[in-house]
Amino acid sequence: MELAVFFAAAVVAVATGVVAVAHRNPVINVMSLVVTFFCVAVCYALLAAPFLAAAQILVYAGAILVLFLFVVMLLNAPLAESDQPRKLQRIFGLAAAALVGLGGAALAVVAIPGAGEGVVEGTAAAIGRLLVGPHLLAFELVSVLLLAALVGAMVLVKRKA
Amino acid sequence: MWAELAVTAAKLLVVATVLLTCVPIMVWVERRGAAFIQDRLGPNRVGPMGLLQPVIDAVKLFFKEDLTPGGVNPILYTLAPMVSMFVALVTFIVIPFSADAGVEVFGVPLKGIHVAPDLGVGVLYLLAISSLGVYGIVLAGWSSNNKYSLLGGLRSSAQLLSYELSLTMSVLGVVLVSGTLNLQEVIGRQGPEIWKWHAVTQPIGFIVFLVAAFAETNRLPFDLAEAETELVAGYHVEYSSMRFASFFMSEYINIVTISALTVTLFLGGWQVPWLTATLSGWPLLLVSAGAFAAKVALLLWLFVWVRWSLPRFRYDQLMQLGWKGLLPLAALNLLIVGMAMGQGWL
Numbered sequence: 001m002e003l004a005v006f007f008a009a010a011v012v013a014v015a016t017g018v019v020a021v022a023h024r025n026p027v028i029n030v031m032s033l034v035v036t037f038f039c040v041a042v043c044y045a046l047l048a049a050p051f052l053a054a055a056q057i058l059v060y061a062g063a064i065l066v067l068f069l070f071v072v073m074l075l076n077a078p079l080a081e082s083d084q085p086r087k088l089q090r091i092f093g094l095a096a097a098a099l100v101g102l103g104g105a106a107l108a109v110v111a112i113p114g115a116g117e118g119v120v121e122g123t124a125a126a127i128g129r130l131l132v133g134p135h136l137l138a139f140e141l142v143s144v145l146l147l148a149a150l151v152g153a154m155v156l157v158k159r160k161a
Numbered sequence: 162m163w164a165e166l167a168v169t170a171a172k173l174l175v176v177a178t179v180l181l182t183c184v185p186i187m188v189w190v191e192r193r194g195a196a197f198i199q200d201r202l203g204p205n206r207v208g209p210m211g212l213l214q215p216v217i218d219a220v221k222l223f224f225k226e227d228l229t230p231g232g233v234n235p236i237l238y239t240l241a242p243m244v245s246m247f248v249a250l251v252t253f254i255v256i257p258f259s260a261d262a263g264v265e266v267f268g269v270p271l272k273g274i275h276v277a278p279d280l281g282v283g284v285l286y287l288l289a290i291s292s293l294g295v296y297g298i299v300l301a302g303w304s305s306n307n308k309y310s311l312l313g314g315l316r317s318s319a320q321l322l323s324y325e326l327s328l329t330m331s332v333l334g335v336v337l338v339s340g341t342l343n344l345q346e347v348i349g350r351q352g353p354e355i356w357k358w359h360a361v362t363q364p365i366g367f368i369v370f371l372v373a374a375f376a377e378t379n380r381l382p383f384d385l386a387e388a389e390t391e392l393v394a395g396y397h398v399e400y401s402s403m404r405f406a407s408f409f410m411s412e413y414i415n416i417v418t419i420s421a422l423t424v425t426l427f428l429g430g431w432q433v434p435w436l437t438a439t440l441s442g443w444p445l446l447l448v449s450a451g452a453f454a455a456k457v458a459l460l461l462w463l464f465v466w467v468r469w470s471l472p473r474f475r476y477d478q479l480m481q482l483g484w485k486g487l488l489p490l491a492a493l494n495l496l497i498v499g500m501a502m503g504q505g506w507l
Contacts, residue, residue, distance in 0.1 A: 027237060027303060034296065054285035062292025063322065066299070070318055073303045073311070123281055124342055 006046055013039035026072045030065055037061040049122025168266070172276050176253055184413045185215030187461060194465040225402040230305070233399065237304035242400065242407035245297030249411035249418070252290045255283040256421045257345045258453050259431050262446035274450050275345075283344040284336060287422060288329055291377070294415065295321045298379075301408070302396035313395025316385045316476065323483040324376035324383075330491035331370040334363050334498040335426045338507050348430030353438045360427040362507060366494040367427045369487050374419045376483070379412060380464060382471040385479060420460035421453075428456050 013036050020032035037060045044053035131139045189204075189212060196203025204211035229238060254276040261272045280286055295318050302314015338359065339347045351358050360367040376383040387395035397408045424430060431437065431449035440448055474482070501507045 025234070027234070027300075031237070031240070031296070031300070034293075050280070050282045051285070054282045054289045058285060058289035058292055062289055062295075063325075066292075066295055066318060066322060069296070069299055070315070073299070073315065124285070 002046055006043065009039040009042040009046075013043070027069065030069045030072060033068075034061050034065050037065070044122070047122065051124040051127050052122055168271060169276060172274070173254070175274070176258070176276060177250065180250070180253060180414055180417060181410070183417050184410050185219065187413045187416070188215045188218070190461070191465050191468070194462070195469045198466070198469040219406070222403060222406045227402040227404060228399075230307075230399050232306040234304040234306070237300045238399075239404075241297050241301035241304060242404045242411075243297075244300065245294065245411040246407045248290060248294040248297065249414040252287055252418050253414075253421075255280050255286050255344055256418070256425060257348060257430060258421075259450035260437060260445050261345065262442055262449070264443055264446055273446060279343060279345055282342045284332060284342045284347070284426075287344075287418075288325075288332070291415070291418070292325060294411075297408070297411070298396050301400070305396075305399040307399055309392045309394075310396050310398050313385075313387060313392050313398070317379065317396060320376060320379075320383065320385060320479060320483070323480060324373045324487070327369055327483060327487035327491050328373035328377060330488065331366040331373065331494060332426060333491075334366040334494050335359050337495070337498055338362070338502065344425050344430075348425060348432065351429045351432065353429075353432050353434050355429070355434050358427065358429040363427075363494060363498060365490055365497070369491045369494065370423065370427065372482075372487060374423060375464070375467065376479075378415045378419055378464075380416065381468040382474050383479060384473065385476055390473075416461065416464055417457065420457045420464070423460055424453060424456040 016032040016035040016039070020029050020036060023029055023032065037056060041053040041056040041061070044050075044056060192214070193203045193211065195201075204214040207213040207217055229235065257273065257275045259273040259275065264271050298317045298321075299314045302310045302312075302317070305311075335347065336342060339350045341347060341350070355361060375381075379385075379387065387397075389395075392398070397405055400408065431453040433448060433452045437445060437449055437452070498507065
C-alpha cells in the first residue's frame with residue numbers, strides 16, 4: 001500500500017519536474033512545480049514526517065510559488081524562445097544530471113555505515129524541541145538573515161523612488 | 162484492515178454528501194436571508210417557502226452550454242475550477258464533527274463522525290491545503306484572457322496571501338495554549354465550561370480569526386475578487402455551466418469549512434456545557450454532532466448577515482486593515498497569551 005503510494009507520488013513528481021523545466025509557458029512551469037512539491041510532501045508524509053509534509057505545502061506550494069505565479073502574471077512573461085542552449089551548457093547539464101542520478105542510485109543500492117542513526121521523529125513536537133534546543137543559535141541566525149533581507153528590499157525600493 | 166477501509170470510505174461518503182448538501186441549503190438561506198434583511202420576499206415560488214429553488218438552479222446549471230471562449234489557455238482554464246473544488250473538498254477530513262464516542266457498527270469501531278481528526282498536524286494540514294485554494298482563483302483569472310478576470314485574480318491572490326498571515330497568527334495563540342496541533346485534542350483542552358473556550362479566553366484572537374476568515378473566503382465586505390460593480394464578476398466572468406458552478410460551490414464549501422474550523426478552535430467544538438461530559442456511547446455521538454451542526458449553522462448565518470449589512474471595502478482599505486490592523490492585533494494576542502501562560506492563568 002505505502003509502496004504503491006510512493007511510486008505514484010514519485011512518478012508524478014519526476015514527470016511534473018521535467019515539465020517544470022521543459023515547457024515553454026512560464027505559468028505551466030510554475031503549476032508543474034506546485035504539483036512536484038505536493039508529491040514531495042506526500043513522500044515526506046510516507047516517511048513519517050507529517051510536520052515536514054505540511055510545512056512543505058504551506059510554505060513552498062502555498063506561499064512562495066503563489067508569489068512566483070503572481071510575478072509571472074504581472075509581467076505577463078512571453079513564451080520562452082526555443083533557443084538552443086550552448087554546447088558547454090548542455091555538457092555540464094547532462095553531467096550534473098548523470099552525477100545526481102548515479103549518486104541516488106548508488107545510495108539506494110549501497111548501505112552506508114551509520115545511516116539512520118540519530119534520526120529524529122518527524123512530528124511537530126520533536127522538530128520544535130530541536131529548533132529551540134540544540135539548534136537555537138542557527139534558528140535565530142536564520143531569522144536575523146531574513147530580517148536583513150527584508151530591510152534590504154525596503155532600502156532598494158526606497159532608493160529607486 | 163478491509164473493515165477499517167470500508168468504514169473510512171463510508172465516512173468520507175457521508176461527510177462529502179453532507180457538505181455538498183450544505184451548498185443548496187446555504188444558497189437558499191442566503192437568498193431568503195438577503196430578502197429578509199432588505200424587507201423583500203425573496204424566492205418563494207418553487208416548493209414550500211422557495212425551498213426547491215436551489216434544486217432547479219442546479220438543474221439549470223447542468224443544462225447550460227459549457228462555453229470555452231477563444232484565446233483562453235485551455236489546460237489552465239479547465240484546471241482552475243478543478244483545483245478550487247479539490248481544495249474545498251479535501252480540507253474537511255481533519256475536522257471532528259463529533260466526540261470519539263467509542264461506538265461500534267457490526268463489530269467495527271466507528272469512533273465518531275469524522276474521517277481523520279487524530280492527524281497529528283491537523284491544524285497545519287488544514288492551513289496548508291486551504292493555502293492552495295488561491296491557485297484556483299489566480300489560474301481562472303489569468304487563463305481567461307480577460308482583463309476583468311485578471312484584475313480579480315491578482316487582487317484576490319494579494320488579499321489571500323495578506324490575510325493568511327493574520328489567520329495563521331491568530332491560530333498560533335490557540336495552538337500555544339493547547340500544546341497540540343491535533344484538532345480533537347484542541348477541543349478536549351477547551352473544557353466543557355463556556356469560560357474555558359478560546360473565544361472567551363482569547364477574544365482578540367477570535368475577532369482577528371473571524372475577520373480574516375471572511376477575507377479568506379472572499380465574502381463581502383472583502384469580495385474584491387468578484388466586485389460585481391467594477392469587475393462584472395471577477396475571476397470567473399468567462400465561466401459558464403458546471404465550471405462556474407464549481408467555483409460557486411467551492412466558495413460555499415469553504416465558508417462551511419472555515420465555520421467548522423472556527424467552532425473547533427474557538428467555540429468548544431462539539432461540546433455542550435455540562436451535558437456532553439455526562440454522556441457516552443450513541444447519545445454522546447448524536448448530541449455532540451448536533452451541537453457542532455448548531456454552532457456551525459449560527460456562524461453560517463453570521464456570514465449571510467454580515468454580507469447584507471456591510472458595504473465592500475476599497476482595495477487600499479483592505480490592505481491597510483490586513484497589514485496595519487489585523488496583523489499587529491494577532492501579534493498582540495500572541496504576546497498576551499504567552500504572558501498569561503507565564504503567569505499560569507491559562
